Amino acid sequence: MPTAVVDGLRLSYEVVGDAGRLWIVTPGGRFSKDDPGIRPLAEAIAGAGNRVVVWDRPNCGESDVCFEGLTESEMQADALGGLLRELGLGPAVLMGGSGGARVSLLAAARHPDVVAGLALVWISGGVFGLMNLANVYCAPSLRAAVVGGMEAVAALPDWQEVIGRNPANRQRILDQDRAAFLATMERWMASYYPRPDEPVPGLSRAEAAAIDVPTLVFRSGESDWWHPRATSEAVADVLPNARLVEPPWPDTEWIDGTARRARGEQQGPFERWPLLAPQLLGWADDALS
Numbered sequence: 001m002p003t004a005v006v007d008g009l010r011l012s013y014e015v016v017g018d019a020g021r022l023w024i025v026t027p028g029g030r031f032s033k034d035d036p037g038i039r040p041l042a043e044a045i046a047g048a049g050n051r052v053v054v055w056d057r058p059n060c061g062e063s064d065v066c067f068e069g070l071t072e073s074e075m076q077a078d079a080l081g082g083l084l085r086e087l088g089l090g091p092a093v094l095m096g097g098s099g100g101a102r103v104s105l106l107a108a109a110r111h112p113d114v115v116a117g118l119a120l121v122w123i124s125g126g127v128f129g130l131m132n133l134a135n136v137y138c139a140p141s142l143r144a145a146v147v148g149g150m151e152a153v154a155a156l157p158d159w160q161e162v163i164g165r166n167p168a169n170r171q172r173i174l175d176q177d178r179a180a181f182l183a184t185m186e187r188w189m190a191s192y193y194p195r196p197d198e199p200v201p202g203l204s205r206a207e208a209a210a211i212d213v214p215t216l217v218f219r220s221g222e223s224d225w226w227h228p229r230a231t232s233e234a235v236a237d238v239l240p241n242a243r244l245v246e247p248p249w250p251d252t253e254w255i256d257g258t259a260r261r262a263r264g265e266q267q268g269p270f271e272r273w274p275l276l277a278p279q280l281l282g283w284a285d286d287a288l289s
Helices: 038-046 072-086 099-110 126-137 139-154 157-165 168-174 178-190 205-209 229-238 253-262 273-287
Strands: 003-006 009-016 021-026 050-055 092-097 115-121 215-218 242-245
Touching (some): 009 072, 038 273, 092 099, 126 139, 139 178, 157 168
Parallel strands (some): 021 092
Antiparallel strands (some): 003 009
């Protein structure tokens, strides 16, 4: 896969399609651009006469690991803005889900010159959802560094994909100063603490209200406590040019998807994302033309 160097970080990406409106798709978690569903969504959007960038954020897939920045999401948002500038592409429609929605929103606030629109699904929020993120993203690495140092961090299952696909990442982890790494993990964990003035972590209501690009927000399922309905509605309410729509799946999609994956019927959380393509394309033709 091609790579670009942004602020010293090697980022892996791929461009699908040759011409037309530019999109960049960002999955959530620490999942890669190669996770099931991401490329099929990009191909569906590109098939309607668009170009689509799929990429691995720092700490994901084939890209370099990075433990700098006030928060992991801000660091990844800056990487997104830098990638589009490095490629000479944009402004782009930033489409993201879960952590990718948060990164896309922060990129729109911090790098408005590269943003033509936003499309957001599964926006994380709520006490349970945000505390779960702190536990998933930061706690294992913090605990390992406390008990066994950076060697123990590099041995965690959490980092095996990025090490396997980019072997130099192991040394990057080992080279971290342990005390500085622990401070980073605590700082990143604290960023997920729910705050009434932040619709999503790291983005104040005032900053969100200044994002005036056309935005499509898919309403979360009422049963989804990881990406609460109230959070999606609050984001749509505060963004001045947002449209809130129902997604192309049942209210219980997140819980059902977890069950399908447990039965081996679905390979990842984004496998059904191609179902979003018709709504994304229809909205873009209407709101961005």
